Every structure is written in C-alpha cells, then in structure tokens.
Amino acid sequence: MSLAGATQDEVRRHNLAALARFLHDHGSTSRSELVNHTGLNRSTVGGLIADLVAVGLVRETEPVGRGVGRPSYGVEPVRERAYVLAIDLRVDRAIVALVGFGGEVLGRREHRFRKGQQREERILAQLADVCRDLLAEAPRRAVQVGVGIGVPGLVRQPDGLVRFAPNLGWVDVPLADHLRDELQVTTPVVVGNDSDLGAIAERLRGSAMGAANVVYLSGQVGVGGGIVIDGALLKGAQGYGGEVGHMRVNPQGRECRCGATGCWETEIGEPAVRAATGASDTESVASIVARAEAGDARARQGLEEVGGWIAIGVANLVHIFNPDVLVFGGALREVLPLVRQQVEDVLTGSLPAPGEHVILAAPALGDDSTLLGAAEAAFAPLLDDPVGAVAPSSKGRRPAVTA
Amino acid sequence: MSLAGATQDEVRRHNLAALARFLHDHGSTSRSELVNHTGLNRSTVGGLIADLVAVGLVRETEPVGRGVGRPSYGVEPVRERAYVLAIDLRVDRAIVALVGFGGEVLGRREHRFRKGQQREERILAQLADVCRDLLAEAPRRAVQVGVGIGVPGLVRQPDGLVRFAPNLGWVDVPLADHLRDELQVTTPVVVGNDSDLGAIAERLRGSAMGAANVVYLSGQVGVGGGIVIDGALLKGAQGYGGEVGHMRVNPQGRECRCGATGCWETEIGEPAVRAATGASDTESVASIVARAEAGDARARQGLEEVGGWIAIGVANLVHIFNPDVLVFGGALREVLPLVRQQVEDVLTGSLPAPGEHVILAAPALGDDSTLLGAAEAAFAPLLDDPVGAVAPSSKGRRPAVTA
Numbered sequence: 001m002s003l004a005g006a007t008q009d010e011v012r013r014h015n016l017a018a019l020a021r022f023l024h025d026h027g028s029t030s031r032s033e034l035v036n037h038t039g040l041n042r043s044t045v046g047g048l049i050a051d052l053v054a055v056g057l058v059r060e061t062e063p064v065g066r067g068v069g070r071p072s073y074g075v076e077p078v079r080e081r082a083y084v085l086a087i088d089l090r091v092d093r094a095i096v097a098l099v100g101f102g103g104e105v106l107g108r109r110e111h112r113f114r115k116g117q118q119r120e121e122r123i124l125a126q127l128a129d130v131c132r133d134l135l136a137e138a139p140r141r142a143v144q145v146g147v148g149i150g151v152p153g154l155v156r157q158p159d160g161l162v163r164f165a166p167n168l169g170w171v172d173v174p175l176a177d178h179l180r181d182e183l184q185v186t187t188p189v190v191v192g193n194d195s196d197l198g199a200i201a202e203r204l205r206g207s208a209m210g211a212a213n214v215v216y217l218s219g220q221v222g223v224g225g226g227i228v229i230d231g232a233l234l235k236g237a238q239g240y241g242g243e244v245g246h247m248r249v250n251p252q253g254r255e256c257r258c259g260a261t262g263c264w265e266t267e268i269g270e271p272a273v274r275a276a277t278g279a280s281d282t283e284s285v286a287s288i289v290a291r292a293e294a295g296d297a298r299a300r301q302g303l304e305e306v307g308g309w310i311a312i313g314v315a316n317l318v319h320i321f322n323p324d325v326l327v328f329g330g331a332l333r334e335v336l337p338l339v340r341q342q343v344e345d346v347l348t349g350s351l352p353a354p355g356e357h358v359i360l361a362a363p364a365l366g367d368d369s370t371l372l373g374a375a376e377a378a379f380a381p382l383l384d385d386p387v388g389a390v391a392p393s394s395k396g397r398r399p400a401v402t403a
Numbered sequence: 404m405s406l407a408g409a410t411q412d413e414v415r416r417h418n419l420a421a422l423a424r425f426l427h428d429h430g431s432t433s434r435s436e437l438v439n440h441t442g443l444n445r446s447t448v449g450g451l452i453a454d455l456v457a458v459g460l461v462r463e464t465e466p467v468g469r470g471v472g473r474p475s476y477g478v479e480p481v482r483e484r485a486y487v488l489a490i491d492l493r494v495d496r497a498i499v500a501l502v503g504f505g506g507e508v509l510g511r512r513e514h515r516f517r518k519g520q521q522r523e524e525r526i527l528a529q530l531a532d533v534c535r536d537l538l539a540e541a542p543r544r545a546v547q548v549g550v551g552i553g554v555p556g557l558v559r560q561p562d563g564l565v566r567f568a569p570n571l572g573w574v575d576v577p578l579a580d581h582l583r584d585e586l587q588v589t590t591p592v593v594v595g596n597d598s599d600l601g602a603i604a605e606r607l608r609g610s611a612m613g614a615a616n617v618v619y620l621s622g623q624v625g626v627g628g629g630i631v632i633d634g635a636l637l638k639g640a641q642g643y644g645g646e647v648g649h650m651r652v653n654p655q656g657r658e659c660r661c662g663a664t665g666c667w668e669t670e671i672g673e674p675a676v677r678a679a680t681g682a683s684d685t686e687s688v689a690s691i692v693a694r695a696e697a698g699d700a701r702a703r704q705g706l707e708e709v710g711g712w713i714a715i716g717v718a719n720l721v722h723i724f725n726p727d728v729l730v731f732g733g734a735l736r737e738v739l740p741l742v743r744q745q746v747e748d749v750l751t752g753s754l755p756a757p758g759e760h761v762i763l764a765a766p767a768l769g770d771d772s773t774l775l776g777a778a779e780a781a782f783a784p785l786l787d788d789p790v791g792a793v794a795p796s797s798k799g800r801r802p803a804v805t806a
Binding site: 154163164166212213225229230232234235236237238239240241242243244246247248250251256258259263312315316319320321322323324346350351352353354357358 | 760
C-alpha cells in the first residue's frame, strides 16, 4: 500500500489493520514479533496495541520467551469481543458457526434439510431459524462484524446473487439480500463460492499455508474448485471462474444438472461414489471408505472406478495450473488415501514436469474449510478497520465498550 | 512501482522506461499524450524525450492534432535503431523475424525442416543458419537488444531449458544456451512457451487488447494455452502452467505423445484434422477448410467431428477461467468460422453464466502471434532501461552511436 500523501489518521488505521490481521492469523504473539513483522518501532507498536486493548480486541499476556534483553510482553486476540456468523450451505445441510476474532469457533450447529424441503424458500427459512438460534448464544459484549456464507454455485459479486447452483436447483437467488432481511443484520453479508472460501481457509490456516499456487477441490454432491494463482484467487471476468466440476471428462457419461453430459462431478461426486459402490442414498462417503478398507469388494471396486475419474481430472488441473498443492476437500478427503496411488500413476504417465512437484493433500481443516473461509470473508471489515468496526462512535482512543 | 528512497538516476530511468514502453506499444504519439499518460509535467517529458532522441531511439515529427493551444509536436519510435531476433519454432518449421523498436517486422524468413531432420541437433543447426542469414540484413547502426524464441513445450525459467516438447521429441534441451553459442550473441536469450507468447502479443496488439482475462489457444500439431488472469500470465509453481492440450477429454481416444490417452490435442491438433477429413499428410488446415467451404462432404463432416471436440475443450476452459476473450490461435483460427456455432451451442447447453460473456475471437495478428510475442519477450531489457540498452557506455546524454 502506498501511503504517500496519507493523513496521520490514515496511516494509523493502516497500521492498526496490519496488527489486527497478524493477530487474527497467528494468534498469541509477542510485541517483538509485531515489531519485526510491521517494521514499526517499539513505541509505535506499543501505542497501536494500547488502542486495540482500549477497544477490547486485544489483551496483554505474560512475557513470552526468555531472551537476553528486556522481557517482551505477549498480546493475544480477544475472541469474545468480535465475531462473525459463518455458514457453509450444502445441498443436504447447512453448517453454521460463530467464529471469534482470531479464528476460533465459539459455537456451531449442523442442520440437515428435510427431504422434499429443499426449495429455495424452505431452505432459507430453515437456515434463518438455525442462525437465529445460534446467534442467541453470542458472547455478551461481543460485536457482530459480518456474515459470510459459502454456496455450491456461481455467485455474482459484489451483490451476492447466486446466479446458478445446479445441485440446489437455484437460479438467480439474491441470497445476500434474503439473509440480510431474515436475520435483520446491518453488518455486511458476503456470499462466496464454497470452493473459493475453502481455498482461502486452507491457505491461511490449513494444508496450503503459505503456498502461492493452490487448487482446492470441494467434493460434495457437486465438485467445485477454488484456485489460487500467485497468491490471488482466480475469479475470472465476471467472478464465475473455477468451475472444474463441469470439465467434461466422459463423453459416454451421465447427464449433469448443468445441462451437459459427462461432467467431472457426475463421475466423482457423492452420488457417483454411492452408485459405483452399491451404497444406499444415505450412506456417507466415510462409511463407504470404511467398508472398502475392511475388505468389502464392491466398495473397493467402486472406489477404484471413481478413483480413475478422480485421477484424470486431477491430472488435467495439474497440467493447467501447475499448483504447489492440490487439496482434496469435502468428501474427496475421505477417498484420498485409497485413490492416491491411482492419481500419482496417472500423473507419472503423462506430461512429467508439473506432476513432479505437486503435493496432494487432505484439508488440514477437515470438513470445515468452507465454513472457516466464510468466516474469513466476513472478517474483512474488522481487519480493514479494527477500531472502527467494534467502536464506530469513537475516534479510536479509550472508547466506552458499548456492545 | 514505489519510488520511495529512489535516487534521481533511478527515477529518471524509471520515467525513461515508461516513455519507451508507451512509444513501443502505441507507436507515433504526441507530447501531450505522453504528458497525460505519465502524469509528469511538460518540461520533464521534454527532457526525457531529448534523452531518447539523443540515443537515436525516438525522433520528433510534425505537430499532431489541431488543438486550441500550442501545437504539440509528435514523437515516434525509430524502428531501425534497436531490434530483436524473434523465433517461432514449430514442429515442422521455424519462422524467424527481425522486429524493430515499436514492434514492426523489419525482415523475416520461414524455413521448413526437412523430413527426417527433426532431431535436436539438426533442427538447431538449421535454425542457426536461418538466423545468421537474416541477421546479416539487420539495419546498420542498429543495436540488437535480445533474442526471443517460442517453443511448443514446457520451458523452465529463468534458464530457458526446454523440459519437454513431446511433438518435437525433446526432453531437457538447453535451448537458450545452444542458441547463445550458435549465434554468438551476448544479449539475453529468452525462451518461452509458444502459447504464452501468443497470449502476450494478442493482448498487447491483437484481439485481446486491454482484456484482463484471456485464454489464447495455440493449435498446431499440438495444442497449448496461454492464459492471462487479471492481467498476469498464468505460470504456475514451476512455470509449467497452461498445458490445456493435455486435458483428457476422450477416454476412448488416441494415444498422445505425452504418454496419456485421449488428450485434447489428439482430437483437435493438425494430425487429427487431417485424419478426420481424409487429407494427405501435407495438406494444410487452411486448404481443408477451403475444401469444406466449397462443399466437400468428407471435409465438412470431418471438421464437424473435430468441432465437437473443440467445443468440449473450449467449454471446459470457459468454465474454469471465465475469460473475457478466448483466442483461437494457430491453425485453430482457420476452423473457427466453421465450428463457432458448435462451440456456442455447447456453451449455451451447460453452465450459463460464464458462456454468456466470452468473446470467441480469431487472432488479429494472424499466424504471427507467437512470433511477435517472442519479440516482446526479447524487448524487455530495452524497455526496462532504454538508454542503457542502446548506449551502455554513456550515462544517457548524447552518447556516440557506436553500433
């Protein structure tokens, strides 16, 4: 950020934002680390910390480390001071969480949609109920700074219109507006593609930490891709990029909800895994994998078949993106151990160079990548202006804690 | 670029570079435009122009426009003052050009490799002969500032090692080193992927001018992709990104030179077009298209079959990248008019949003996209330090013209 011509207030806000970002991402840390990270001097950092302490976002802790010089006091984010509502909306369920400053989950609910109740209005009503129920548990004195929601579909920015979510059967649903009305919130509501949010979270706190080039696959009913290139999320011209589930890999394949035939998601999504392994409509992928590992021939054979399709699509993406890390998110994480060898064989049997380097990883955040990515998206206003976000009426010095 | 703490010399070099870049990209222009573009004042711009005139890179022209104020003198790049050697190396031929400052082609040669003489040493020897022959025609007083070469394969940066060029049969060929030795040049030799260079040129001077998100397809024997995302070339972790020709689209397809089966390039590359249309080994795609347009049933039917595969791969790329423009480069530009409807139908029949916006375009630079992109890559040293590149011994004021 160029600060040429910036006023003193702008510089201070910029520095407060840098400190808040670091504490949110890294948790408890020492003053010395903050001095090193920001490049500011000790007394400036001390003043900034005092500002964040004054609004209750940060607390000081016992000295950290035992260096030769002065002891360096620790600082840590106060998770109960500011939180976001994060939602991972799936085809069969919603997972909802309150996530505190610093990234910790303060509370969560999982709600399965009733069969036959998956129409837009019914889903929105059920979702709103779960959210209201959870919001009642928010810590007292805490400020809600935003709402983030991940959906399996194409989302228009910045208004959060869901253009098309084939597996939900949604077309042009103004999800951000609906949620704002239902929940009566005044803070920003951010809607993102589930895979994009998964990629953000895994890169910030998970298996792809620090990697510049990442492909995150979100495999549920459908399959999506969150793609990071040279540190930036692939959006495309209108924000619809990353729809890797609609690569057509099998001209003899099944019809896809998108209208085409043989899309990757019709070969590797949850319904395809169930069909290939003779599972019931409700058996989870984890349970099918457990059967295969216990020696069930039908499950083994079916997963090998699906594994062949997984390998083809993964190889395509490795050749197109040459990523450092490819994360098998959602239900794909369950099958990774069983299909890893198949994927590696296909990578070895084609263009060699990009396949030599890629790390095939399970998501370190388990099933929560999208949920935590939605939280990160919702935290943006706080991380941009930490004092303003929790104490908007103050100028940032010793405000009364009003929430 | 942040210039905080920069010395006066650094600032001047930065400003000279900005001016040279603008003149190279836009050609003849007025002082007023340069003032507007750079944000510098009139007298500073006048001084910078004087520096570029002094080293012979720029000449002043008659007043441009008829505004109400003072007449604004024009300036234009002197194409004979500095040039690069640009090479488009293909499987069956090489196209070689001298390209002057400002982007104009000063001379060119096309050399077809003799059958059975395609081994690495033979190709390099023939290529060096053609280059030497052409270099003898370089304008007197002109400075050669670099060599750029595009190859159909994976190129390691920054050393220009060709890791794998399946259709040439090359593995780990140190092409930059070989060319430097053969041509006895001391200027930088830049090796790039043919499609990446095509994308650069089409974005700078062609069909994708000004577009932020571009997919450039280079279709010859093989098929490659040069992909621009938010203004930056997709490189990937090791620089091997963009290998869209090795998307596997047809599990029942042909064996590919990469080792896999059913890669996109085996269905839409030149050999596939010839096979589908019953053409001889030497008939060009342009001639096959002409036959189809004249009503030859075999040619029409074959191109329709290939068109189906083109459509599938293009739809995949549109869903993955959501580009503003997708350029059909190389031999694909010949078939675009015939297959455009098929591609549009497939885009309409799947995920709607990304396909609504994309422009399917022929390359404005015709068959020269890669060649001119190679020239652009070779111009980098000049555009970075224009005075130093043509008059290295001077400090930039009135140097003797020594070349």
